[in-house]
Amino acid sequence: MIDIKILFMTTDDSIVEIIKSHLEGNKLCWEIETCTSAKVALQKLKDDSFDIVISEYQLEDSDGLSFFSAMRKVANKVPFILFTAKSNEKIAIKAVNLGIDFYLKREGKLEEQIEELIQTIENLSDRRKQWGTQSHPKEKTKAINSTQIQILKKLTAKELSSELLFEIMNEVLIVTDQDFYITELYGRYIEIFNFTKGEMIGKPLLDFVHEDYKEFMTIQMNKMKKEPVDKFEIGYKNKEERMIHTLFSPKAFFNEQSQLLGIVGFLTDITVYKDIEKNLQKNEKQYQELFQQSKDAIYISTRSGKFIDINQAGLELFGFTKEEIYSIDIAELYVNQKDRETFQAIIEQKGQVKDYEVQLRKKDGQEIYCLITASIKKDLSGEILGYQGIIRNITERKRMQEALERQRDELEAFASIVAHDIRAKLQIISLHNLKLKGEASDKISNKIEEISTFLQNLLLMAKKGEILGETTEVNLNELLEDIIKKYQPFKSNTTILLEELPELKGNKMRLRQLFENILLNSFRHAKASQIVISVQEHEEGYSILIQDDGIGISEKQIDEIHYSWKKGDYNNLGLMIVKKIIDAHGGEVEISSKIDQGTTIKLFFPREPS
Known part of the structure; x- marks a missing residue:
């Protein structure tokens, strides 16, 4: 039993062969007759009955549109599909004005276009089954296509001037009949829906609406049957069931009896904008939370x-x-x-x-x-x-700073008074000590010197702000020779080797305190037999190296020294003084050591104190 009988007007037999190869195993039984002449085809239509006529634009003795005009006189109820590679704006408008049923362009891959053609024919067949005995399938097809023709004729030339318009605007133009079955598509429907034209034409528009929006779309379609509807946002779905956010602008057309003929809808894909809007709303929410919290x-x-x-x-x-x-x-x-x-x-x-x-x-x-x-x-x-x-x-912080400043001022004043008092007493002790002789007298002198140095360090730590004062060129060799001469008698078993050192710009009194503290620390704790003082010159300044061969310091002790510098811990007052003075000169201090191999203190001084 033949389900669909087709008359195919073509000068290219290979197309028919491709169609037949695609129909192998198809559920419908198709019979295809071919013809190259419009005159012969008209005679076939008079002598026989066909379900569908397909024609190319260029025929042997005519063109597809002229043949269609002649065909309507002998077979006006047979659906007609113009399937052509001859595609331009004038032909498309003329085809619509003549009232052809379907206009399929042959562009891109031929096999894909054949698939679309077959799909269009199958959709026509499916709809014939849906109509059943209500009316003759050909009469119903004609009624639908007449609707499409009436709708399209009412569109302005601008609206139908070119499919390129819709492609540029990222739009799809959808034409439906009075029952909202899709009868034509233009624009970027493949990119947006991922369906071919053949897969969409002949299907209810509602089939392509996302489940979340079907109820809303049904309400809108019922409104369209009675009155104009403004554009609205609606979610469609593509072939992969993914939601596509769109803006749909429908235009309904009515006959003289105010009955709906169909709609033409402009559909714009706004998915990207909806995603941006969603992200903006998310960002706005986060901003508001941050703003308010x-x-x-x-x-x-x-x-x-x-x-x-x-x-x-x-x-x-x-x-x-x-x-x-x-x-x-x-x-x-x-x-x-x-x-x-x-x-x-x-x-x-x-x-x-x-x-x-x-x-x-x-x-x-x-x-x-x-x-x-x-x-x-x-x-x-x-x-x-x-x-x-x-x-x-920062009011509280400022108040605390001011309170600390006051405390520092009071501490500095108190320390100065105490130091002055103690120094006066030390001078008296020193005078009495001059009357004594021997080892006991030397030990007393040593302790007096230690207490004097301690008081000097204490005053420096209590002092706030600028501690350098006036800076001059300081001869380090002279300075260190004087310090060594003063302290080495108390540590006669330690040899000090002093290499040639540069002159540094700094405060002589503070530099003296710095080197005294380092050497005294070595004398007391390093148990060294030798101390070497040398220099490394750099473009930016000088590094003074003080190396001993003593017992060394563990990594843990070095970490504790660094921590004390960071936190202002006064457990090691001598090294705190070293850090404070080197910082005041804009320099840096590094300590490296190995157990039983000795310790190196590296003092970097810039050429100009910062």
Whole structure:
């Protein structure tokens, strides 16, 4: 039994062979007759019955559209498909105006186009079965196609001028009949849906709507039967069942009896924009959470000095309500108006400010210390619109700093008084010691010297701010020879080798303290037989190396020394003094050591103290 009988107008027999090869194993029984002449084909239509006529544009004695006009006089109920490689705007518009049923372009891979053609024919067959006995399939097909023709004829030339228009606009044009079955497609439907035209034509539009939107789409389609509907967002699904977010703009057409003929809908893929919108909403939510949960004040203001937005921490900082703070001039919050002017000058010159310290005033008049970190906001033309930033209240920190400063001043004064008192007593002891002789007298002198050095170190540690004072060129050889002469008698079993050293620019008194502390530390703890003092010259400055061959220091002890420098631990006062003086000269100190192999202290001095 033959299911579909087709008359195929073509001058290319290979197309028919490809179609037949694709139909092998098909559920429907097809019979295809071919013809190259329009005259012969018209006679066949008079003598026999065909379910579908397919024609190329270029025929032996005519063209496809002229043949279609002649065919309608002898077989006006047979569906006609123009399947042609001859594709241009004028032919497409003429085909629509003549009322052809389907217009399929042959472009790209021929086999894919054949598949689309077969799919279109099968959809026509499926719909014939759905219509059943309600009317003759050919009459129903004709009614559908007449609907399509009426709809398309009502479209402006601009709307149907070229498929390229829809491709450029990332759109699909969908034409349906009065029952919302798809009758034609233009544009980027393959890219968006991943279905061919043949797979979509003849199917209900609702079949391609995502499950989440089917109920909504049914409501919209019922509205379209009665009245115009504005464009709306709708989710379609592609071949892989993935949702495609679209903007659908339907245009309904009605006959003289106000019955729906069909719709033409412009469908725009907005999936990318919906994803961007979703990400923006997520980012906005995160920003709002950060904005509101921040313990620091976050604000956005105009250039002229009005708050546009400020978080809860900002309201609490200044003590205003949101309504109040939006009405005030920001300049009024500054204790010193020049600070506001300086802030604006810096931010507009550099585009940002970081940790700008300023005194601000709360609603109740209380003055607070704050750090402002902010940047400018510009429009597209580069014009400054305002500022956005963070205000951190550092009032407590400032109070603590001031309290520490007062304590340091008191400590320095107290230490100076105590040191002066002790020195006076040491001088008396020293005078009495001059009357004594022998080993006991030497030990007393040694201890007096140690106490004097300790007091000197104590005063230095208590001193705040700049400790260098005046700097001069210091001859290190002379300085160290004097120190060695002074202390070596107390450690006669240790040999000190002093190489030629450079002159350094620094404070002679502080450098003396530095080297005295290092050498005394070696004398007391290293148990060294030899100490070598040498120099390494660099482009940036000098490294003075003090190396001994003593018992050495463990890695753990070195780590503890570094930790004490970092935390300001005074357990090793001598090395703390070394660190403080070398830092004051803009230099660095390094300690390296191996157990039973000795210790090296490396002091780097820049050519100019920083």
